[in-house]
Amino acid sequence: MRKRQRMTTPLALLAVMALVVACNGNGNGEEATAEAQEGDEITVWIMQPGSDEIEQLLEGYTEEFEEETGATVNLQFVPWAQAHDQFTTAIAAGETPDVAEMGTTWTAEFGDLGVFRSQEEPIADDDYVEAVVESGRLEGEALGLPWYAGARTLIYRSDVFDDLGIEPPATWDEFMEVGETIQNETDLFPFALNTSVHQYLPMVWHAGGEIAEEVEPGQWEARINEAEGVEAFDFYASLLRDHEFAPSGALNWNAGDARAAFFNDEAAMLIGLGIDISISEAENPDLEGNIGVAPNPEGPGGDNSPFAGGSHLVVFEDSEAPQTAQAFAEFLLEAERVSEFAEALGFFPGTIDGIEAMDLDDNQQALADALTEARTYPPHPAWGGFEGEELFVNAIQEIMQGSDAQEVLDRVAERMNEGFAD
Amino acid sequence: MTDLQRSASRAPTAGTAPGRRRPSGGGGRSWRQRFDNQLLPGLFLAPSALFIFGLTVWPVLQTFRMSFTSADLRSLMTGEYEFIGLENFVNIATDSHLRVVFLQTAIFGIACVLATMVLGMSVALLLNTRLRGHTMLGVLVMLPWAVPAVAGSIVWQWMFHDQYGIINWALASIGMVGFDGFPWFNNRYTAFFAIGMVVVWQGFPFVALCLLAGLKSVSGEVLEAAKIDGAGPWQTVRLIIMPILKPLILVLVVISTIWNFKIFDQVYVMTRGGPARATEVLAITTWREAFTQHDFGLAAALAVAMFVILAVITALYLWLIRDDEEFE
The missing domain is CATH 3.40.190.10 (Periplasmic binding protein-like II)
Structure with a gap:
């Protein structure tokens, strides 16, 4: 049961997928913060998770959001290896998506250009894994919402x-x-x-x-x-x-x-x-x-x-539907969804509650402990370039x-x- | 374009000739004829000319302009550039790493051209004989050409893998035990050898096909005459076939040189320019400066340098083709 979605931006044509599988609405039950506007259309770039099941999980969330809000979400998967180039091109061309997953060491790099919406509500440090909050901040301003993380x-x-x-x-x-x-x-x-x-x-x-x-x-x-x-x-x-x-x-x-x-x-x-x-x-x-x-x-x-790496969700400043975009990011970050998704990926939620809510075996517990003690690299805009x-x-x-x-x-x-x- | 302009300007002379016999009242008509003959073709051509201009000339001009700026991602967003004159080019001329990149791009490119030509020629000669199954062989030989560069490079990367690669396994199995676990990509020379294999493997079918077409055009009478005069196979190739194919070979050498100077995919997939930047070629360095460093100014300057080098080679190519036409 696949339906083809319309791609809105020219760059979206470069992104590989705009296919939505319409069969995984598992009804998580939680309400979205739902400031989303009916009829809005947003484009979302998520890193290709490398497995069909996880893609279907995300497509299920998207469907659920669409049903609840009446907004349309163009979900596109971007391979990690091409993502940095693709963000660069998109930003240069002014054709950014509305919401995107961002590697934690890139948030400061692109954030420095002012392309991300500032997350006004202050993020309480205690609620999130510290290292991932730190990497999402640029000079004190929160730009990236911690999504999932892992420590080596x-x-x-x-x-x-x-x-x-x-x-x-x-x-x-x-x-x-x-x-x-x-x-x-x-x-x-x-x-x-x-x-x-x-x-x-x-x-x-x-x-x-x-x-x-x-x-x-x-x-x-x-x-x-x-x-x-x-x-x-x-x-x-x-x-x-x-x-x-x-x-x-x-x-x-x-x-x-x-x-x-x-x-x-x-x-x-x-x-x-x-x-x-x-x-x-x-x-x-x-x-x-x-x-x-x-x-x-x-x-x-x-x-x-250990070093904590992972992903942030960012909302782009240029979004034509900022309310809906923000609502979608928050929708993905709701406890149940974030735990389910992070676990499927083999990572941990970026939230302390989320980690505590998981049923962990010994190995996972050791990994979770490592994560709460983890550190991150200097959240400086130049860092992404060093890695690049x-x-x-x-x-x-x-x-x-x-x-x-x-x-x-x-x-x-x-x-x-x-x-x-x- | 020049040919079209020439024919467009030539045409009206013939068209207006009858008009001259009627000195009175011919003005409107001759204007119209002039419009038809001179302007109209241009108007018809305009859309496609604009299209070609937009897709080729405009980006090149932009790149030239950008090469004199310190453009970064922010300048691309805002459209504000700081002109820094020739600084990027001075940088290219003085940076020791960039000098190495230019040098190894040239050496690697030429080595690949030579290998491609030799292999292409050998295969063409083989296909030209009436061996049994030569049609089948011809199809098989064309296969590497049909494989996308990236896919081919990934396959070869695995074949050269130090632990699981079939090449190390095969070499070790025939007694060359030193190749067990041999790290092809640890060293500049062995890494370039591996990359070169892919480049040549994908480049030779085209050369072989062109040369085969050339070989087919060598008249049988000439070859028979050579045979009667007592020429052996090697002499036939060296003294008869090569001189006849010379113009074609020259053109193929130039085309391959242009291709091999632009090599990107194979290096990007197999080494990304590593280890420690040892296998960077010009196209990789350009990408690196633009997309990982966001130094679009320097990247543009590198692109301009490559453009100039390739323009010279292309000029040579055009000159050779002209020669070729005269030859025929």
Whole structure:
């Protein structure tokens, strides 16, 4: 039962989908804040969740909203990999959607251009996962509504650890010991490392350092090239460079490659998200019950904060139906819907209530605990650019290939300060 | 356009000739004839000319203009640009990384052209023989051309995967154990080799097809004469076929050069310019500056630089075609 919807903006033609499945109205029962105007038409961009069931879930919410309010919602899915380019193009052309899902590290970047509607009602910090609220703010102004979030933490093969009689490592030193034991006693690689930023940037905190610091309101300075940052990058690079904890090709692995090495029975540890566990179990049913979750190993700085990533919902300033757009964002954020959706994705709701309302097993509980303690990167408009140009990825790859960590990070810091100054 | 203008201006001379015999009262008619012959064709052409202008000339002019500004995303939104003169071009000339990018774009492009031509020629010669099943072979050879660049690149990326790739597996199985887990994309040269494989694999069918058409046009009498004079196969190719096909080969070299300088998809999919920016080519750097850095000014300047290089090659191409026509 599919019906084709009309696309309103020319850019929408570039977006792949405007198909609505009309069969998943499961009647959640909750009323929307419903300032929505009947007859309004809004365009909503949501990141492609990578599964038909989750798409249908969203399409069900959309249908429900349409029935309740009489407004029309053009729901379009945008692949994560193309989303940044697509937002750039849309903003440049002045053809933005009304509501969109935004990666938490992009909210400040695009928000700085004034394209998002300010969320007038102050967001109470206690209600939401702190890290995701922080990343949705630009100079104190709330722009992104926390939707869902997840924290990366240590995921390991509990069967392998049991066989070897070892415990998950609590510190970097223990991580090395455990890694060497796995290397010597099994034919597994100890650690499915990859060069995605969320692997090693938090290690700067673990080493006791900071990536950057806000010296005055709105003014940031890079700290990544201080001793702790250098130690962190060098430690992570050494896992591949000196200790061969992963195959040499891991220099170019992304999170997906690392996960594949984990579920293909080639590596015993991974730093990842809840979704990495669910995908691993789906791909390799033998792993069910054989995966454990532990906090990140503590660095010499005595810290083990994970990084919290996830999504915000933003309402665009240029929306021709701002009331309806805002109402739709709030509709998606209602407790039941947000819990159901986040769980389906393998993430957690951005709200504390939402997390507490979930029925969690041990692994999920460990992941949820990690999330409430998680931190985020500097919410500065330039940050998205740093990630986009793969500033940190290039740095870690250079260090893994033998460059001096201090020299490389001095250059990174210089580039960051340029970005912060613009 | 010039041809049309020429024919339009030539036509009225013939049309107004009878009018001259009647000196009185012919003014209106001759005006109308002039309208019909001179203006009307132009009016008919105007919509499509406008269309072509809007789709090609206008964006190019905009890019030139933008290359002299410090345009970022905010300038695109507001339409306010700050002109900074030649700063972007000075930047391109002095930045050591950008110099490397230009150099490796050129070297990689030329290497791909050579490989494409050699492979294309070999396949064309093979298809030109009356081997059994050569029609089938012809169809198979065309297949890579029919695969979209991105899809093809993803498949090849998997084939070159260090852990699960069929290439490492195959090389290791025939005794080259050093290739077990060999990380093709860790190093500039091996990564470019892998990318080059895809580029050549997708580029050679077109070249082979064109050369095959060329080979078919080589008269059998010439070949027979060569045979009677005692020419072997290699001599026939080198001394008879190559000189006859020379104009065609030149044109194909130029077209391939233009294509291979613009390479984007294969690199974007397979390495995104990594590791540590080692495999960036010009098109990737341009995208990177525009879409990840929002430095549209510098990106425009890079695009202009590429435009100029390709314009020179295209001029060469047009000159070669002209030569070709005269040759025929």
